[in-house]
Amino acid sequence: xxxxxxxxxxxxxxxxxxxxxxxxxxxxxxxxxxxxxxxxxxxxxxxxxxxxxxxxxxxxxxxxxxxxxxxxxxxxxxxxxxxxxxxxxxxxxxxxxxxxxxxxxxxxxxxxxxxxxxxxxxxxxxxxxxxxxxxxxxxxxxxxxxxxxxxxxxxxxxxxxxxxxxxxxxxxxxxxxxxxxxxxxxxxxxxxxxx
Amino acid sequence: xxxxxxxxxxxxxxxxxxxxxxxxxxxxxxxxxxxxxxxxxxxxxxxxxxxxxxxxxxxxxxxxxxxxxxxxxxxxxxxxxxxxxxxxxxxxxxxxxxxxxxxxxxxxxxxxxxxxxxxxxxxxxxxxxxxxxxxxxxxxxxxxxxxxxxxxxxxxxxxxxxxxxxxxxxxxxxxxxxxxxxxxxxxxxxxxxxxxxxxxxxxxxxxxxxxxxxxxxxxxxxxxxxxxxxxxxxxxxxxxxxxxxxxxxxxxxxxxxxxxxxxxxxxxxxxxxxxxxxxxxxxxxxxxxxxxxxxxxxxxxxxxxxxxxxxxxxxxxxxxxxxxxxxxxxxxxxxxxxxxxxxxxxxxxxxxxxxxxxxxxxx
Numbered sequence: 230x231x232x233x234x235x236x237x238x239x240x241x242x243x244x245x246x247x248x249x250x251x252x253x254x255x256x257x258x259x260x261x262x263x264x265x266x267x268x269x270x271x272x273x274x275x276x277x278x279x280x281x282x283x284x285x286x287x288x289x290x291x292x293x294x295x296x297x298x299x300x301x302x303x304x305x306x307x308x309x310x311x312x313x314x315x316x317x318x319x320x321x322x323x324x325x326x327x328x329x330x331x332x333x334x335x336x337x338x339x340x341x342x343x344x345x346x347x348x349x350x351x352x353x354x355x356x357x358x359x360x361x362x363x364x365x366x367x368x369x370x371x372x373x374x375x376x377x378x379x380x381x382x383x384x385x386x387x388x389x390x391x392x393x394x395x396x397x398x399x400x401x402x403x404x405x406x407x408x409x410x411x412x413x414x415x416x417x418x419x420x421x422x423x424x
Numbered sequence: 425x426x427x428x429x430x431x432x433x434x435x436x437x438x439x440x441x442x443x444x445x446x447x448x449x450x451x452x453x454x455x456x457x458x459x460x461x462x463x464x465x466x467x468x469x470x471x472x473x474x475x476x477x478x479x480x481x482x483x484x485x486x487x488x489x490x491x492x493x494x495x496x497x498x499x500x501x502x503x504x505x506x507x508x509x510x511x512x513x514x515x516x517x518x519x520x521x522x523x524x525x526x527x528x529x530x531x532x533x534x535x536x537x538x539x540x541x542x543x544x545x546x547x548x549x550x551x552x553x554x555x556x557x558x559x560x561x562x563x564x565x566x567x568x569x570x571x572x573x574x575x576x577x578x579x580x581x582x583x584x585x586x587x588x589x590x591x592x593x594x595x596x597x598x599x600x601x602x603x604x605x606x607x608x609x610x611x612x613x614x615x616x617x618x619x620x621x622x623x624x625x626x627x628x629x630x631x632x633x634x635x636x637x638x639x640x641x642x643x644x645x646x647x648x649x650x651x652x653x654x655x656x657x658x659x660x661x662x663x664x665x666x667x668x669x670x671x672x673x674x675x676x677x678x679x680x681x682x683x684x685x686x687x688x689x690x691x692x693x694x695x696x697x698x699x700x701x702x703x704x705x706x707x708x709x710x711x712x713x714x715x716x717x718x719x720x721x722x723x724x725x726x727x728x729x730x731x732x733x734x735x736x737x738x739x740x741x742x743x744x745x746x747x748x749x750x751x752x753x754x755x756x757x758x759x760x761x762x763x764x765x766x767x768x769x770x771x772x773x774x775x776x777x778x779x780x781x782x783x784x785x786x787x
Contacts (some may be wrong), residue, residue: 245585246583246590248591248605249587251590255593256593288579315578316579317582333582334582
């Protein structure tokens with residue numbers, strides 16, 4: 230490790246397509262320390278306490294991205310995880326413990342924005358990042374599903390209730406922490422880059 | 425008090441023209457008094473409800489209602505008689521009725537109220553709308569299928585699009601080999617679009633089935649299926665089936681491609697980093713056999729490759745499911761659609777030597 234890299238955040242890219250890993254590394258390398266893996270098993274080996282953000286493909290042979298996400302959450306480390314995937318989000322994402330969901334294809338600029346936002350969350354406490362994750366899921370589903378489908382979905386209803394509860398909690402904290410406001414707006418206003 | 429049971433019936437029968445009109449209509453017609461006692465029922469009630477008209481006359485209307493509506497019915501009639509207010513529109517009410525055999529039949533009902541010798545009579549004209557309900561359900565299933573399909577197509581094009589974008593970025597950064605990879609990505613997208621179009625055409629049922637000689641279709645399909653060094657063995661006692669020849673050929677092509685791509689690595693097309701995920705027989709070109717089922721009611725396509733391995737048996741025929749890096753995952757979905765369109769069934773099993781075996785039952 231060079232002196233320069235010690236100050237940088239670490240991003241773990243997991244995608245079964247080697248060219249995708251290579252390009253993500255190319256796009257992100259100047260700003261972050263980038264580690265790549267083309268399958269879930271290797272990715273778990275490379276996941277250590279230094280990894281801040283995981284960019285995770287869902288559809289992979291062997292250990293799938295969904296399974297890997299569960300393994301990450303069961304493990305000792307607690308990185309932020311963004312699903313970067315061609316899979317259309319369905320209501321099953323409600324129970325998936327990721328922080329962000331973005332549809333392929335993505336470019337370097339989008340990836341950088343997502344990583345910055347996730348790194349920013351680490352500076353605040355749990356309820357705000359929970360709020361962010363729930364808001365993100367709601368936005369992902371709203372972009373994908375018709376209002377009729379949303380209404381008919383019990384999962385979606387639960388999600389909205391959870392968001393409202395967390396919003397109250399976050400608002401309480403907001404009174405105490407000035408700096409949170411900016412982040413709060415960022416989380417609620419987040420959509421333009423994903424649709 | 426009230427209209428005597430049978431009196432109205434007698435009147436309608438007396439008037440030949442109306443009798444014929446009412447009795448021979450395709451809709452069931454039932455008239456009741458204020459107490460829901462059936463005064464008259466036309467001949468069509470037998471076809472719709474399974475009771476002869478004389479079995480219904482004198483009974484309560486609730487005899488042709490599912491249990492759960494019976495209480496509500498009496499309450500609603502009582503309220504109407506008391507207040508004169510209709511709680512629902514009386515035309516084209518959709519309600520299920522209960523057939524004599526216990527099955528529910530969806531009905532469209534139009535009520536009329538009239539008076540006969542000072543007594544209030546209510547008549548219901550009831551049309552069996554099972555066909556319409558079934559058509560609606562079928563449409564809904566088709567819509568769902570289409571939506572699932574569109575979603576998978578989107579997924580399957582986004583994936584290579586990401587790879588293309590990534591590969592281009594790598595090429596722009598100075599790696600010229602990446603440009604060659606781009607050609608592969610575009611080929612994959614091209615193949616995918618071909619499969620999607622084929623699959624979209626399989627949705628309809630088979631119109632004109634003709635006698636098809638399975639052996640000759642199999643040989644034809646083999647010739648165009650890009651089978652490399654693999655060998656085809658066609659049994660000479662294959663049955664002749666009633667089928668759409670072109671679509672059976674599509675079925676064979678896709679099963680052959682499946683065997684060739686998964687049965688031996690040497691004849692698989694695709695990138696150089698293919699893992700040897702299909703076992704020890706990897707370097708021998710696969711042999712594919714087409715043979716009749718033991719009971720004669722169908723045929724099987726079997727290979728001597730390593731079988732299904734880690735593949736999820738429940739998902740083999742799903743859109744987009746593949747264990748291969750460069751497969752589209754649509755091949756076996758196409759097979760499944762062809763089979764369904766003919767009213768056949770297909771099952772994936774392990775063959776005698778552990779290879780993949782697909783059995784198509786044509787009866």
